[in-house]
Amino acid sequence: MARSISKPVAELAHATEEISRGHLDYQVKIRSGDEFIALGLSFNKMAKKLQKALGEKDLINEDLKKSEEKYRTLFERVQHGIFISTREGKFIDCNQAMLDMLGYENKEEFLRLDITQDLYLNPKDREIFQSLIERDAFVKDFEVDFKRKDGEKITILLTAHTRRDEKGKIIGYEGLNSDITERRRLEENLRDLNARYLELLGFASHELKQPTAVLKGYLIMLRDETIGLLNTEKQRQAVNAMLRSVDKFTDMNNKYLRLSKIESGELEIVKKRFNLFQEVINPMRRRERIRLDKAKMRFNIENQEDFEKLEIMADSLLIEVVYANLVTNAIKYGKEGGEISLGFKENEKSLIFNVKNEGDGIPQDKLEVIFKKFVRLVDEKSPLKGSGLGLYNTKKITEIHDGRIWAESEEGKWVNFIFALPKD
Amino acid sequence: MGKKKILVVDDEPEIVEMLRMCLETASYEVVAAYNGQEGIDKTKKERPDAIILDLMMPEKDGFVACRELKNDPECAHIPILVLTAISEHFAHTRYAKSMGLELEAEDYIDKPMDPNVLLERLAKLLKK
Numbered sequence: 001m002a003r004s005i006s007k008p009v010a011e012l013a014h015a016t017e018e019i020s021r022g023h024l025d026y027q028v029k030i031r032s033g034d035e036f037i038a039l040g041l042s043f044n045k046m047a048k049k050l051q052k053a054l055g056e057k058d059l060i061n062e063d064l065k066k067s068e069e070k071y072r073t074l075f076e077r078v079q080h081g082i083f084i085s086t087r088e089g090k091f092i093d094c095n096q097a098m099l100d101m102l103g104y105e106n107k108e109e110f111l112r113l114d115i116t117q118d119l120y121l122n123p124k125d126r127e128i129f130q131s132l133i134e135r136d137a138f139v140k141d142f143e144v145d146f147k148r149k150d151g152e153k154i155t156i157l158l159t160a161h162t163r164r165d166e167k168g169k170i171i172g173y174e175g176l177n178s179d180i181t182e183r184r185r186l187e188e189n190l191r192d193l194n195a196r197y198l199e200l201l202g203f204a205s206h207e208l209k210q211p212t213a214v215l216k217g218y219l220i221m222l223r224d225e226t227i228g229l230l231n232t233e234k235q236r237q238a239v240n241a242m243l244r245s246v247d248k249f250t251d252m253n254n255k256y257l258r259l260s261k262i263e264s265g266e267l268e269i270v271k272k273r274f275n276l277f278q279e280v281i282n283p284m285r286r287r288e289r290i291r292l293d294k295a296k297m298r299f300n301i302e303n304q305e306d307f308e309k310l311e312i313m314a315d316s317l318l319i320e321v322v323y324a325n326l327v328t329n330a331i332k333y334g335k336e337g338g339e340i341s342l343g344f345k346e347n348e349k350s351l352i353f354n355v356k357n358e359g360d361g362i363p364q365d366k367l368e369v370i371f372k373k374f375v376r377l378v379d380e381k382s383p384l385k386g387s388g389l390g391l392y393n394t395k396k397i398t399e400i401h402d403g404r405i406w407a408e409s410e411e412g413k414w415v416n417f418i419f420a421l422p423k424d
Numbered sequence: 425m426g427k428k429k430i431l432v433v434d435d436e437p438e439i440v441e442m443l444r445m446c447l448e449t450a451s452y453e454v455v456a457a458y459n460g461q462e463g464i465d466k467t468k469k470e471r472p473d474a475i476i477l478d479l480m481m482p483e484k485d486g487f488v489a490c491r492e493l494k495n496d497p498e499c500a501h502i503p504i505l506v507l508t509a510i511s512e513h514f515a516h517t518r519y520a521k522s523m524g525l526e527l528e529a530e531d532y533i534d535k536p537m538d539p540n541v542l543l544e545r546l547a548k549l550l551k552k
Contacts, residue, residue, distance in 0.1 A: 206480075209509035210436050213536035217442040220539050226449050250536055 008036035015043060024051035081156075081177035084163070087170055089115040089126070101156075101179050103148040121145040121153055129158065133173060137162050143180070155181045202260035205253050212250055219243045255317055262393060269315040269400055277308045280320045281342065284327060291331050292340075297357075302343035310344060312351060313424040318397045322405075323355070325390040326417045330357035333415070350403070351423060356416040361409040370407065371395045394419070427453040428550055431472035433463035433489070434507065435481040443476060446539040447546075460484030464492055467499050474549055475504045476542075477529065494528040503549040505542075506532035 011028055018026035024047060028040040075082055081098030085091050091111045102119070104110040113119055116126045125144045133139045138161040146154050160175025221227045222239045230236050261267040285299055292298065301307060312319070330340045338358035345352050362370065371391050391405075398405040398419045405419035430452045432443045437458070444454045455470045457463040461484040467475060475493070479486035486506060493499045506529040530549050533542060 206509055209535045210439060213507075213509070214436075214438045214442050216536040217439075217446060217539050221446060221449070224540070226539075227445060246536070 008040065012036075012039065012043060015047070019047055019050070024054060081179075082175070083177065084172065084174040085115060086172040087130075091115065092172070098177060101148075101154065101177065102146060103150050103152070119146050121147050133160060133162055134170060139175075146177075153181075154179060155184045198260045198262070201256055205257035205260065208249075208253050212246060212253070216243070216246050216250075219246060258317065259321065259393075262396060267400070269318060271313055271315055273311055273313050274316045275308075276310050276312050276319070279316050280323055281307070284320070284323055288327060288331065295331055295334065296337045297331060297334055298339055300339050300341045302341055303345075307342075307344050310351075312421065314401055314421060315397075318401070322394045322397050322419065325394045326355040329390065329417075330355055333357065333359050335359040346423070349423060350420040352418060352420045354416055354418040356414055358414050361411040361413055361415045362407060363411060364409070367407045367409060371405065427451060428473040429453045429455060429470060430546070431455045431457060431463065431466055431470060431475045433457045433460070433466075433475060433481070433486070434478040435459055436478070439478070439507075443542075446542065450543050460486060460489035463489050464499075467493060467502065472502060474546060475502055476546070477504050477506050479506060479508045490529055503531075503552065504529040505546060505549060507535055507537065508532055509535040 015026055015028040026047065027044050028047075075095045076097075078095065079097055081095065081101045083091055083094040083098055091113065094107070094110065099105070099107060099110055102110070116123045120126045122145065129139060129142055129144065132142065138159075140159050142158040142160075144156050144158055146156050148154050157178040157180050158175065159178075160173045162170045163172040163174055165171050219239055219242050222230065223236075223243060230239065258267060281301075327340065327342075334340060334357035341354070341356040343354045343356070371394075394417075395405050398421070401421050403419060403421040405417065407415060407417050409415040430447050432440050432447070432454060433456075434440050434443070435458050440456045440458070444456065447454050455466055455472060457466045459481045463475070463477065464484070466472075477486045477490060481489075486508075490504055490506070493502070493504065530552075531545050533545060
């Protein structure tokens with residue numbers, strides 16, 4: 001009896017030993033003594049559970065390790081500079097891109113920098129950054145100039161949020177730096193080019209006034225027969241036709257001359273009361289007919305009866321420029337075979353106009369940025385067409401009318417440009 | 425009474441000739457100058473009854489010439505009609521305001537101009 005007890009007890013003790021050494025697959029071998037058989041089975045069950053649980057933990061550890069590697073790789077390989085810093089202005093960690101961006105080879109050296117003094121081109125900017133981030137808990141697209149190690153200036157777009165301790169006290173910041181030096185340089189170039197283009201346009205328009213003055217002067221003398229009689233009706237017709245052309249040319253030329261001033265802030269509006277439909281919409285429909293047919297598009301005028309009667313107090317030339325831009329865009333980006341709707345409605349304070357086209361539309365997050373200067377959404381259909389100034393100009397024009405312009409869109413379906421002018 | 429004498433100052437000969445034809449047809453005597461300095465010299469020499477003055481010219485532009493003539497007691501009384509290609513809204517632009525306030529010309533006309541309008545305005549200046 002004693003043996004029949006002591007053997008299973010010894011076996012259990014041995015098993016416990018094995019398991020404690022990590023041999024979780026060890027199973028108790030008990031063949032006698034009912035209680036011991038039951039105990040042995042329970043033991044084995046426990047051992048299996050233990051094995052399973054520990055196995056899972058290993059798997060989780062493995063997953064954690066993999067995931068950490070994944071994020072570490074992302075951290076290191078991403079093209080944006082990522083940093084973690086203290087509130088006082090030291091870096092705690094950063095990735096390779098951050099070092100590359102700022103021209104440091106040695107991370108230790110970088111981590112020793114005084115951010116405010118060594119990194120900010122204008123140390124005051126860090127104060128601004130800090131006041132913003134501490135107020136809102138984050139900062140998005142803060143544009144700032146940094147110094148590279150070689151002293152070169154680099155323009156950064158900084159997006160960051162605060163780091164806090166358990167009590168919620170701010171202990172530092174972490175975030176992302178994007179190098180936009182090249183983008184800014186290109187924009188600068190574009191701005192220069194644009195200024196030169198406008199200057200040239202203004203110059204050309206101005207110069208063209210001289211020959212026009214000569215033409216107009218002689219033609220009027222001919223028409224009025226102050227310098228001799230015209231012999232035939234045909235001569236009179238010819239002189240009158242030339243005069244009309246000179247006047248038309250003068251109008252166009254003045255238009256370009258005025259638009260050339262849109263950038264320098266010298267553009268002033270000349271308001272008059274006019275019928276929008278007759279002076280702007282109809283001529284535009286005639287002008288755009290060929291392009292419209294080519295794209296198999298059609299115009300749809302909403303509540304045409306009221307629209308035709310509408311008289312507005314505005315600068316007709318500039319409103320024409322707004323419509324020309326919006327309709328040109330609608331044709332350029334609209335769906336073949338689609339419809340371009342021109343509408344108008346009014347409320348107490350404003351007259352609201354819209355140009356809507358069917359087509360790919362514009363992503364929600366781009367609806368505002370398209371009105372900025374030199375922004376052109378990437379488009380495979382018509383790459384690099386247009387100046388990137390069209391919508392910017394429409395915005396400027398509506399603003400000098402004390403109005404505003406915005407866009408709405410359902411992606412893949414339509415885009416609607418809406419501008420509102422105050423009632424006089 | 426003899427013909428009234430008009431000095432036309434413009435660096436563009438085609439404009440000068442057109443204006444000459446226009447003015448001579450209307451029985452004026454025409455003297456021409458092709459830049460601001462020549463305009464001042466000819467004013468002193470020819471004693472015109474009125475001056476038609478372009479603004480944008482080489483050597484001495486119309487702004488400077490106008491100021492000098494109006495500061496000269498011998499010439500200040502001669503009416504000046506400025507012909508400008510600067511802007512259709514000459515009087516409204518900041519540029520013109522800053523310059524134009526100093527411009528003591530009696531009248532101005534935009535280029536391209538209607539010769540009839542030019543003759544009317546010139547006649548008005550001469551009557552004063």
